[in-house]
Amino acid sequence: MNREIEIKRPYRHFKGKLYYVHDILIDSETREKIVSYQCLYEPYGMFARSLEMFLEEIDPNREDNITKQKYRFELYKG
Template sequence: MREEPKPGEFYRHFKNKLYQIVAVATHSETREKLVIYQALYGEYGVYARPLDMFMSEVDKEKYQDVKQKYRFDRIEDIAKISKLDDSSYSNVVEQDKRTKEESVSSESLGKKEKGNEKTYSDTDFGKGYFIEFLEADDLNTKKEILIANRELISERELDTIYEIYGLKRRKIDRDLDIADLIGYFDMQQQYEGKRLRK
């Protein structure tokens, strides 16, 4: 029998997308166990799925070409996985990156253009979206700015954000570090919402 997911663990979906476990919750009415997990790509969405479904095997009749046995496989070494050059995973990441770059204006981000290539370096520290992030009045706005510019944020800017909030950066993978920040903002928003309802 497979071991239940634990908070902080990483799993790979059979479609080659990475997720991090937030918690294993219990439904208040049915007592059914639910896995709460966060995507490590795109909008970094948070999802809930029944534990038995999360742990189930891939439907081989529907997905005949999939080699992975289970719908979600636990990842032992996330640092190694994040550096793999698997073509199907790289295509997903690259397509998501291109879509996001096309949707953001170069003027608002203070990006440098070299031909068709768009870059953002540490020499641009403190410009464009980063100033907007620092000046944003609420966590939701900060989160949106962070998500919209995740491909452009520099290592120095990430370090600065972590220092501002007194957090320790793992520095295993940039996407994971950004996902950690977004998870922190979500947690703070939930706490603030509960406090205001009292």
């Protein structure tokens, strides 16, 4: 995996909504890297997802891939 997360930046999910990446955390038991991120829409919930899953490629032809992105989350430059 050669993509890197830029913390303190917005990302767009392939379903179109925006999220703010707060930080990269380390699971104390498994040492797995975890992304901490927050919705940029109400109710502004906080989430955590493995770095591997955050960066994974998705099928651009998925019916719910309204942005036609290559990756689950992509840096938002809008």
